[in-house]
Amino acid sequence: MSTSWPKWLPLRTSLRSLSPYGAPQIPNVLSLNTNENPFDLPASVVDAMLAKLPEVLTHLNRYPDRDALRLRSLLSDYINHSSKTSFTSANIWAANGSNEILQTLMLALGERPALGFLPSYSVHPLIAQVTGVQWFAGERNPDFTLDVAKAVALIGSAKPGLVFITTPNNPTGTKLTIGDIKKLSIATAEVHGLLIVDEAYAEFSDELSAVTLIEELNNVVVVRTMSKAFAFAGARLGYLIARPEIIDACLITRLPYHLSSPTQAIAEIALAHSDVLMAEVNLLKAERTRVEDQLTVMGLSVVPSAANFLLFTGFTKPASEIWRELVDAGILIRDVGIAGYLRVTIGTPTENDRFLAALNLLK
Numbered sequence: 001m002s003t004s005w006p007k008w009l010p011l012r013t014s015l016r017s018l019s020p021y022g023a024p025q026i027p028n029v030l031s032l033n034t035n036e037n038p039f040d041l042p043a044s045v046v047d048a049m050l051a052k053l054p055e056v057l058t059h060l061n062r063y064p065d066r067d068a069l070r071l072r073s074l075l076s077d078y079i080n081h082s083s084k085t086s087f088t089s090a091n092i093w094a095a096n097g098s099n100e101i102l103q104t105l106m107l108a109l110g111e112r113p114a115l116g117f118l119p120s121y122s123v124h125p126l127i128a129q130v131t132g133v134q135w136f137a138g139e140r141n142p143d144f145t146l147d148v149a150k151a152v153a154l155i156g157s158a159k160p161g162l163v164f165i166t167t168p169n170n171p172t173g174t175k176l177t178i179g180d181i182k183k184l185s186i187a188t189a190e191v192h193g194l195l196i197v198d199e200a201y202a203e204f205s206d207e208l209s210a211v212t213l214i215e216e217l218n219n220v221v222v223v224r225t226m227s228k229a230f231a232f233a234g235a236r237l238g239y240l241i242a243r244p245e246i247i248d249a250c251l252i253t254r255l256p257y258h259l260s261s262p263t264q265a266i267a268e269i270a271l272a273h274s275d276v277l278m279a280e281v282n283l284l285k286a287e288r289t290r291v292e293d294q295l296t297v298m299g300l301s302v303v304p305s306a307a308n309f310l311l312f313t314g315f316t317k318p319a320s321e322i323w324r325e326l327v328d329a330g331i332l333i334r335d336v337g338i339a340g341y342l343r344v345t346i347g348t349p350t351e352n353d354r355f356l357a358a359l360n361l362l363k
């Protein structure tokens with residue numbers, strides 16, 4: 001899309017240099033580029049949703065529960081079960097994907113600048129720009145780990161109101177320990193800021209979730225999504241776990257009735273089937289290890305990943321060429337703009353075999 005906007009269009013000056021965010025969506029290729037869960041929803045889950053739909057559709061004349069109370073209560077049960085916490089619906093906010101959660105947060109709490117550590121999820125600075133929040137970019141080490149002492153020093157000097165940390169990090173897959181997250185939270189509290197921990201890939205990691213810190217540290221805000229582990233990207237359901245005051249602040253900037261009643265109903269059913277869906281997460285974790293091993297056997301270097309994707313390097317030609325040749329072979333992975341690296345989402349075993357065989361001919 002052109003960024004040379006016509007003069008008559010009163011587009012905000014701060015948006016004139018932007019183009020719409022989005023990874024390529026190419027029909028009829030194997031899509032291993034947006035970290036989706038490759039498994040269709042199990043038939044038992046689909047059947048339960050279909051059984052619920054007639055009632056939900058009949059009442060589409062009514063607005064949905066504006067505060068999504070039942071769904072938020074089920075989300076708190078899910079988090080309490082997986083992280084041994086004791087949250088209630090007052091600690092949870094839900095929206096159309098975690099991107100909407102991030103936007104709601106920045107609109108409500110983005111008075112002072114935000115700080116993130118790159119490379120990380122590129123939508124964080126994008127939402128900052130769109131919502132008028134000043135963005136400071138910190139750095140990661142060359143191996144994509146975070147130098148926590150340096151990060152703490154930067155927080156102290158930049159004094160951001162919001163600090164963003166993604167763990168496991170996208171696009172690198174690297175994770176932070178709970179001890180390091182605690183250090184970042186304390187440093188952020190010293191400058192009266194909030195630490196926003198984006199845990200979109202938490203279920204694929206063996207590390208403790210930052211939700212376990214919230215009771216002790218009131219400035220920790222955890223952003224989660226059902227897009228990845230719950231195989232629910234098309235439904236759009238993200239959520240936030242934090243102190244009730246932070247949830248209340250989000251209520252100010254959320255749009256009224258933002259979460260449709262069908263979305264709320266099917267998300268409740270997906271949560272009731274979390275055991276079945278988490279079994280598939282374990283399968284993907286095993287596949288992650290297998291694909292990593294195979295890439296290493298091919299002579300490539302893989303960044304250690306705690307997510308459902310791998311970032312890898314070591315090609316004999318430019319990464320952009322490999323990316324294009326894979327597309328020509330019907331396989332779409334992601335060129336995330338880190339020189340020499342490509343990122344692949346873990347697919348089903350058959351999809352991974354197809355990707356590995358194609359790459360082996362090209363690298």
Ligand SMILES: Cc1ncc(COP(=O)(O)O)c(C=O)c1O
Nearest residue numbers: 097098099121170200225227238
């Ligand atoms: C780190 C991170 N956060 C948030 C999101 C957004 O997820 P969704 O809006 O589907 O919940 C993504 C999507 O890939 C992501 O990688």
